[in-house]
Amino acid sequence: MDLQPVxxxxxxxxxxxxxxHLDSRxxxxxxxxxxxxxxxxxxxxxxxxxxxxxxxxxxVAMGDDTIFRxxxxxxxxxxxxxxxxxxxxLFQLDDAVARFFPSWRDHRVWVSGLGSEMxxxxxxxxxxxxxxxxxxxxxxxxxxxxxMGDQHPxxxxxxxxxxxxxxxxxxxxxxxxxxxxxxxxxxxxxxxxYSLATDVCxxxxxxLSGVPFAEYLQRHILxxxxxxxxxFQVAADKLPRFAANYARKPDKTTTLLDDPATSSFTRPPAFxxxxxxxxxxxxxxxxxxxxxxxxxxxxGRRIIGPRTLDxxxxxxxxxxxxxxxxDVDLLTLYGNVGVGFGLGFASTIDQVATGALAxxxxxxxxxxxxxxxxxxxxxxxxxxxxxxxxxxSFDFRGQLRSLVYSAIVD
Numbered sequence: 001m002d003l004q005p006v007x008x009x010x011x012x013x014x015x016x017x018x019x020x021h022l023d024s025r026x027x028x029x030x031x032x033x034x035x036x037x038x039x040x041x042x043x044x045x046x047x048x049x050x051x052x053x054x055x056x057x058x059x060v061a062m063g064d065d066t067i068f069r070x071x072x073x074x075x076x077x078x079x080x081x082x083x084x085x086x087x088x089x090l091f092q093l094d095d096a097v098a099r100f101f102p103s104w105r106d107h108r109v110w111v112s113g114l115g116s117e118m119x120x121x122x123x124x125x126x127x128x129x130x131x132x133x134x135x136x137x138x139x140x141x142x143x144x145x146x147x148m149g150d151q152h153p154x155x156x157x158x159x160x161x162x163x164x165x166x167x168x169x170x171x172x173x174x175x176x177x178x179x180x181x182x183x184x185x186x187x188x189x190x191x192x193x194y195s196l197a198t199d200v201c202x203x204x205x206x207x208l209s210g211v212p213f214a215e216y217l218q219r220h221i222l223x224x225x226x227x228x229x230x231x232f233q234v235a236a237d238k239l240p241r242f243a244a245n246y247a248r249k250p251d252k253t254t255t256l257l258d259d260p261a262t263s264s265f266t267r268p269p270a271f272x273x274x275x276x277x278x279x280x281x282x283x284x285x286x287x288x289x290x291x292x293x294x295x296x297x298x299x300g301r302r303i304i305g306p307r308t309l310d311x312x313x314x315x316x317x318x319x320x321x322x323x324x325x326x327d328v329d330l331l332t333l334y335g336n337v338g339v340g341f342g343l344g345f346a347s348t349i350d351q352v353a354t355g356a357l358a359x360x361x362x363x364x365x366x367x368x369x370x371x372x373x374x375x376x377x378x379x380x381x382x383x384x385x386x387x388x389x390x391x392x393s394f395d396f397r398g399q400l401r402s403l404v405y406s407a408i409v410d
Contacts, residue, residue, distance in 0.1 A: 008042050010408060043290075054244065067243065076288075078344070083343060108122060109138060118153060137188055170271040233279075241281075265279055360377040367390065368391065
């Protein structure tokens with residue numbers, strides 16, 4: 001697709017600062033092996049750049065067709081899938097999950113202590129669909145994410161139950177039953193904690209639709225949008241396009257973390273993770289973002305209704321608070337002041353508090369430092385992909401926001 005920066009209302013020279021910034025500050029110093037970035041506005045592709053290498057060890061350049069681990073950028077796709085079923089009247093946001101998984105009626109909530117000395121209390125109310133979509137359910141990530149604060153007594157129980165243990169086969173019903181046996185970290189709807197909740201959303205999609213989760217996504221989102229390279233497993237004929245994943249070490253150098261030739265993503269997943277299991281290309285995610293920009297439709301295929309999408313990007317946190325007021329673990333890691341959370345997306349709710357040029361964007365990122373956002377006010381989307389863990393190493397989104405918005409002249 002031809003670049004059309006002027007038609008999109010950008011100063012092309014200012015947009016060129018994006019590649020210069022990423023190359024000089026990150027690619028050339030070796031902080032990342034390579035990256036891709038694309039910017040669209042008003043239905044035009046305004047900017048696209050591929051920098052560095054997708055596989056440093058094999059000397060393979062970053063190409064426009066590179067396949068990335070998008071990890072938690074799977075979450076918005078899963079959330080859209082669940083809300084498609086909401087549109088069909090299969091549940092209401094404040095319905096209890098226990099309506100469909102009865103074992104969830106008996107959740108306990110952690111109060112104090114650990115192990116045999118742990119004190120719990122009954123949940124004041126059942127976990128709801130809204131709690132899951134907003135990460136306010138009391139479910140955690142079991143302490144498995146890098147930089148997620150100190151280990152909590154609840155984390156040990158997640159490990160004991162082998163909830164989402166790497167390589168351990170797990171069906172959706174088994175996953176739900178295991179979570180029913182582990183106390184919640186806090187009372188549902190009282191705080192925010194990034195969690196396995198979107199994996200639960202995937203299990204609910206499978207249960208409500210009667211279709212395996214991966215198949216549902218293919219039928220109702222990935223296929224209709226033409227996201228041909230997005231999947232839970234990288235096919236053998238696509239492996240040459242699969243990027244290597246790198247880890248940032250304490251000495252600030254990087255090391256190979258996941259070789260694309262032997263990656264677990266080359267095999268069928270032990271668990272089909274709605275929270276972080278997909279791989280895909282920038283081109284594919286652009287199609288997802290363009291659908292969102294257009295209010296839920298692309299190329300004549302309606303994925304979600306515009307009013308449903310409007311509801312999803314509103315702030316659903318209790319009392320209209322921001323993440324800084326409710327977040328259990330991430331406050332020191334992300335700039336959460338002035339940021340709300342909707343049904344699958346974070347969103348800017350106070351531009352002055354965030355200190356950013358964006359006013360009404362909604363967004364999310366992935367564990368390997370990928371990020372996207374859509375801005376209905378500016379009629380804009382941005383997709384950025386690299387492969388570096390942990391994602392808190394650099395504030396790519398903050399820097400890109402400054403570079404992109406300052407290039408808008410119309």
